[in-house]
Amino acid sequence: MAARMAFSRLTRSLCEVGRSRSLLLQSARWVTSASKTLTVTMDDKTGIAEMSLNRPPVNSLSLEFMTEINIALEKLEHEKFCRGVIITSAIPKIFSAGLDILEMYQPKPERLSEFWKTLQDMWLLLFGSRLTTIAAINGHSPAGGALVAMSCDYRIMAPGFNIGLNETQLGIVPPFWFIDTMMHTIGSRQTELCCQKGLMLSTEEAARIGLVDKVVPLDQIASEAKAEMQSWLKIPVAAKLITKQTIRAPILEKLQTRQEADVQNFCNFAMKDSVQKSLGMYLENLKKKQKE
Ligand SMILES: CC/C=C\C/C=C\CCCC/C=C/C(=O)SCCNC(=O)CCNC(=O)[C@H](O)C(C)(C)COP(=O)(O)OP(=O)(O)OC[C@H]1O[C@@H](n2cnc3c(N)ncnc32)[C@H](O)[C@@H]1OP(=O)(O)O
Secondary structure, three states: OHHHHHHHHHHHHHHHHHOOOOOOOOOOEEEEEEOOOEEEEEEOOOOEEEEEEOOOOOOOEOHHHHHHHHHHHHHHHHOOOOOEEEEEEOOOEEOOOOEOHHHHOOOOHHHHHHHHHHHHHHHHHHHOOOOEEEEEEOEEEEOHHHHHHHHOOEEEEOOOOEEEOOHHHHOOOOOHHHHHHHHHHHOHHHHHHHHHHOOOEEHHHHHHOOOOOEEOOHHHHHHHHHHHHHHHHOOOHHHHHHHHHHHHHHHHHHHHOOHHHHHHHHHHHHOOHHHHHHHHHHHHHHHHHHHO
């Protein structure tokens, strides 16, 4: 089943190489989508796209923001000239603060399930992408931010920031597919240590356990991400993609086959009084911290 899905995805990807050129294409470097919160540019010469997250103050992932990201990811996935995407942040010192906690705190039930479904879709698109994906982590990257980074093929991070799945610190549980993504990246023992304690690791600690692949100074992160991408793009595309899909298909399939149940579990869990109380206290502490 997994192999069949991987194969049909690959076939679809390769078929797209026959399609006509996008009308949006005007010059070597073009903007495929630009809004206040998301800019996606594509270099037609290299096939490298850059997706820059820009939702102040902290790039937290709201329903609308993730919808925008998903549309952009799908567009790139289907753009025949695109071969890789670098994901980074336009906000100084923050890659992404993870899920927008306000979406989970005192939510409207319908919106809450939509929110979760959109997050699932974002992960499925990114983790299952045919493109080579590199996270240029130029700021803090807790929880959902770490998920975005871990879903990429390669992570480059600047020193002075933190990354990790800190959910338990908020009194919430990292969903199984967050954990699976981390296990895929750093193995099960390190994942257990990191997830149970909700550790936020420094860049150097993250690099030591393989959560981050390369540490480079902040001012070199963009150029380093491009150089790294060039080296990935030299590998024969089909061989690289089939290898990626072989490794990732079972992990993707685990969520694909229980997406509905996962939405239901999440909504039930998030609506619990105890969880709402934890989220409320966490939000209050975040605000207090600002005043101190
Ligand atoms: C089947 C499933 C079963 C069960 C699942 C159950 C539960 C679901 C788990 C879901 C998984 C959750 C994933 C997540 O991503 S949860 C979010 C985790 N994120 C964090 O904990 C980060 C919190 N933020 C910070 O640590 C800092 O803000 C940060 C990013 C280091 C930046 O610091 P700083 O520059 O000093 O900025 P401030 O802290 O002053 O923040 C500015 C402003 O932003 C607000 N804010 C920060 N983070 C968030 C956020 N994640 N969501 C919403 N809002 C956020 C903060 O409150 C400030 O707001 P203000 O109004 O005061 O300006």
